[in-house]
Amino acid sequence: MTDTIKLSQARRGDRGVIVQVGVQGHHHEHEAELERRLLELGFVEGAQVELLHEGLFGRDPIAIRVDDMRVALRRHEAASLTIRLDGGAL
Template identity: 55%
Template sequence: MAGAVRLSGARPGDKGIIVEVRAAGLSGDHGVDVDELQRRLLEFGFVEGARVAVLHEGAIWRDPIAVRLDDMRIGLRRRDAADIWVLLDPR
């Protein structure tokens, strides 16, 4: 996972490939159980090897972020995006 960054740290225009989805925070961090959060992310399609691009970010505290995941557009809280590790394409 060398060189991978959390999706929450990516900026609009960044693109890459998901290398890991690991919901490792405490249950109170997300408001749901860690296993439940990981299941939700996987059901949305946040799986290893999927292409992802950051499209937009909210005006207040840069939250939430809009991402393109393969052919879908998804809004995602930045704290949930922190559980997704991405290998960014070089600019």
């Protein structure tokens, strides 16, 4: 069984594949801009991700490996990404 969660809900060490970028439904201008920026950074459907590190205060920001890159995001930004968790190595 595979679990689908928002990347913002992931914990350190969680790995998976991006299955959706952005929020379904109508986009506000801010949401559309965030989605565009995430896509430019390489957060595309099918990309493998791993949560590497969580900040000390409120677990924010988070460091994520996206394929071969490392990117830091705030959890509210990571909530725009849906991933399918898996146990496989990247």
